[in-house]
Amino acid sequence: xxxxxxxxxxxxxxxxxxxxxxxxxxxxxxxxxxxxxxxxxxxxxxxxxxxxxxxxxxxxxxxxxxxxxxxxxxxxxxxxxxxxxxxxxxxxxxxxxxxxxxxxxxxxxxxxxxxxxxxxxxxxxxxxxxxxxxxxxxxxxxxxxxxxxxxxxxxxxxxxxxxxxxxxxxxxxxxxxxxxxxxxxxxxxxxxxxxxxxxxxxxxxxxxxxxxxxxxxxxxxxxxxxxxxxxxxxxxxxxxxxxxxxxxxxxxxxxxxxxxxxxxxxxx
Numbered sequence: 652x653x654x655x656x657x658x659x660x661x662x663x664x665x666x667x668x669x670x671x672x673x674x675x676x677x678x679x680x681x682x683x684x685x686x687x688x689x690x691x692x693x694x695x696x697x698x699x700x701x702x703x704x705x706x707x708x709x710x711x712x713x714x715x716x717x718x719x720x721x722x723x724x725x726x727x728x729x730x731x732x733x734x735x736x737x738x739x740x741x742x743x744x745x746x747x748x749x750x751x752x753x754x755x756x757x758x759x760x761x762x763x764x765x766x767x768x769x770x771x772x773x774x775x776x777x778x779x780x781x782x783x784x785x786x787x788x789x790x791x792x793x794x795x796x797x798x799x800x801x802x803x804x805x806x807x808x809x810x811x812x813x814x815x816x817x818x819x820x821x822x823x824x825x826x827x828x829x830x831x832x833x834x835x836x837x838x839x840x841x842x843x844x845x846x847x848x849x850x851x852x853x854x855x856x857x858x859x860x861x862x863x864x865x866x867x868x869x870x871x872x873x874x875x876x877x878x879x880x881x882x883x884x885x886x887x888x889x890x891x892x893x894x895x896x897x898x899x900x901x902x903x904x905x906x907x908x909x910x911x912x913x914x915x916x917x918x919x
Contacts, residue, residue: 770784825889827876829873831907853880870908
């Protein structure tokens, strides 16, 4: 008891000041961090940052600032922070190396959500697959194929490789190759094709349709037919025109050739 009393007698207020300053710094720092996170959240909302990214960015900012605050507060009470920072850095490096592939996919997801090379509902071709974008996750992008298969593509490779987006533009060009037999009139074939194009209201007049002889093939004279349509009408127009060509050419006396082989038998 005597030693305790002697310690209390020798205790000075200056010995308590570092602890009081550390506690005060911690309280004020947490309030400031909360304000910074709120401002960052409002700024991201104003800049139209994707909703799935906002919580992650705000929490990441908050965690980073709190770690810095804790290190500063610990140093204020006299604790050596150099070794603490070194251990924290080494742990972060080890985790980063262990999760390098996952972090690459995460970074790719962030880039996709920020720059938006495609959106949910777009039809894209990437990594050897074609399908509609069903969902954009932070690590993967989910595609649905026309035959209702689900394809999961990691965002790391998707963000670093070539990709075709079929629905970005409002208009697309439809291409056909139409063949007629040798001896048929190319002018008549051109007139019939143009009449079918003008009869379809889904085919746009501007840019103007193009019809030209593209190849003198082995069994046919081939026409390149090119028309512009609205993107949602692409496949309907494509399939319908193929059927119209088959039905109309026969009525107009135009032959649709197919590969043939002449066999000559010689009797000795």
